[in-house]
Amino acid sequence: MSAKYEHLYVVIEHEDGKPVPVSLEMLGEARRLMNGFNKKYSANEKVVALVLGNNMRRLCEELIFYGADAVIYVDSPEFQYSRNLVDTKVISQVATNRELAKKFSDASNFIKPRYMFFAADNIGRQLSSTVLADLESGLASDINKLVIEDLEIKHEHKTKGQAVKYEKTLEMYRPDFSGFLWTTILCLDNRNPAIEREYHPQACSIIPGVFLPIERDTSRRGVITDYIPKFDERDLRVKVLDRKIVKSAVDFDSCKAIVSFGRGIKDSSEQNIKMVADLAQALEAEVGVSLPISKKPFAVSEGVSSTYMIPDRVIGTSGRKVAPLLYIAAGISGAMQHIAGMKESGFVVAINPDENSPIKDECDIFIKGRMEDVIPLLLEELRKQKPAIEVKK
Ligand SMILES: Cc1cc2nc3c(=O)[nH]c(=O)nc-3n(C[C@H](O)[C@H](O)[C@H](O)COP(=O)(O)OP(=O)(O)OC[C@H]3O[C@@H](n4cnc5c(N)ncnc54)[C@H](O)[C@@H]3O)c2cc1C
Numbered sequence: 201m202s203a204k205y206e207h208l209y210v211v212i213e214h215e216d217g218k219p220v221p222v223s224l225e226m227l228g229e230a231r232r233l234m235n236g237f238n239k240k241y242s243a244n245e246k247v248v249a250l251v252l253g254n255n256m257r258r259l260c261e262e263l264i265f266y267g268a269d270a271v272i273y274v275d276s277p278e279f280q281y282s283r284n285l286v287d288t289k290v291i292s293q294v295a296t297n298r299e300l301a302k303k304f305s306d307a308s309n310f311i312k313p314r315y316m317f318f319a320a321d322n323i324g325r326q327l328s329s330t331v332l333a334d335l336e337s338g339l340a341s342d343i344n345k346l347v348i349e350d351l352e353i354k355h356e357h358k359t360k361g362q363a364v365k366y367e368k369t370l371e372m373y374r375p376d377f378s379g380f381l382w383t384t385i386l387c388l389d390n391r392n393p394a395i396e397r398e399y400h401p402q403a404c405s406i407i408p409g410v411f412l413p414i415e416r417d418t419s420r421r422g423v424i425t426d427y428i429p430k431f432d433e434r435d436l437r438v439k440v441l442d443r444k445i446v447k448s449a450v451d452f453d454s455c456k457a458i459v460s461f462g463r464g465i466k467d468s469s470e471q472n473i474k475m476v477a478d479l480a481q482a483l484e485a486e487v488g489v490s491l492p493i494s495k496k497p498f499a500v501s502e503g504v505s506s507t508y509m510i511p512d513r514v515i516g517t518s519g520r521k522v523a524p525l526l527y528i529a530a531g532i533s534g535a536m537q538h539i540a541g542m543k544e545s546g547f548v549v550a551i552n553p554d555e556n557s558p559i560k561d562e563c564d565i566f567i568k569g570r571m572e573d574v575i576p577l578l579l580e581e582l583r584k585q586k587p588a589i590e591v592k593k
């Protein structure tokens with residue numbers, strides 16, 4: 201007999217007909233999890249990719265090569281670009297449609313997906329919250345580790361203090377407190393008879409860059425199912441009249457080195473930023489920052505603030521993904537969200553007085569010390585060696 205809540209639905213994002221990398225990363229993790237799930241529970245639940253787009257059939261085939269068992273495809277010119285209002289309505293329709301689920305499974309009792317994944321990027325963060333509000337379930341945001349487990353839970357309200365077994369629970373881990381602590385988030389039914397209620401899907405948004413896609417395999421087969429959505433003019437009241445991809449003024453793509461700074465500048469903000477800028481200049485590098493810096497947490501002169509403490513320079517899940525040959529992190533603790541943006545760098549140097557900072561595990565060289573003491577020494581050395589270290593463009 202089929203279950204009420206089945207399958208793992210993955211909401212795919214795309215750009216110019218290609219899946220954005222996190223979409224394939226989510227599919228890869230979904231595939232690994234559901235392979236384990238089906239083996240452990242002798243089940244046959246599917247990884248289902250959900251695509252809203254226009255003329256995207258080729259992309260749907262690709263998603264099967266990257267791990268989907270089934271693709272639900274909503275094709276309309278209205279889905280050329282993502283718009284939260286109409287996307288939310290259609291994704292909620294798809295997620296509660298038993299007839300669609302029957303195209304790739306028995307689904308005779310299907311009510312909603314068991315699990316659901318979204319990207320933790322600008323589109324997915326908003327979409328996941330509006331869809332899950334519609335589906336009346338919970339959401340864990342910015343997740344970087346997932347485990348499916350049977351858990352025994354004893355909770356004052358949820359279980360009325362009794363130990364209750366929750367099967368097939370998705371443990372959703374997220375980095376908190378600057379990446380120093382992992383929080384585990386569970387989306388659990390209320391089993392207390394006084395407030396009984398079921399919460400499905402168990403859903404999360406996933407940090408780009410943390411999971412690996414599976415290898416593309418063109419021998420993989422799956423079902424592509426079309427869905428004709430229901431929406432009206434009111435759902436289309438947000439219109440895309442024009443769309444320009446604004447190129448960032450900060451060129452991280454063609455520079456060979458990046459020197460980034462974080463809240464560790466705090467003791468002498470203005471001077472420390474200028475010192476970082478000097479180091480960047482000596483290395484012909486760009487300057488990057490951690491997210492808190494873009495919120496201008498320290499008082500500095502207008503020129504320094506408007507040049508360096510800006511969102512365009514943020515590296516990480518809320519900013520840019522970079523891959524220079526050399527990455528220097530000065531006064532950055534190494535939170536997961538920052539690491540996701542720089543972990544493709546070739547050689548990483550961290551300058552930090554605290555050797556318990558997570559950045560220590562992410563770098564090739566850890567210089568234990570204050571940037572005020574370390575950077576002048578580096579600058580002095582660079583000046584001595586300048587003729588020998590011409591950076592080739
Ligand atoms: C949804 C979400 C998205 C996020 N996205 C991003 C993102 O894209 N990018 C990002 O960076 N963060 C992001 N964050 C924030 C992230 O979790 C961290 O809070 C942030 O990266 C910490 O910034 P930091 O390293 O500058 O500051 P801190 O964590 O405060 O670290 C400062 C470091 O400086 C060191 N230090 C102190 N004094 C000195 C000194 N004199 N010299 C050298 N070092 C010194 C300290 O030992 C410490 O390790 C996000 C958070 C959330 C919740």
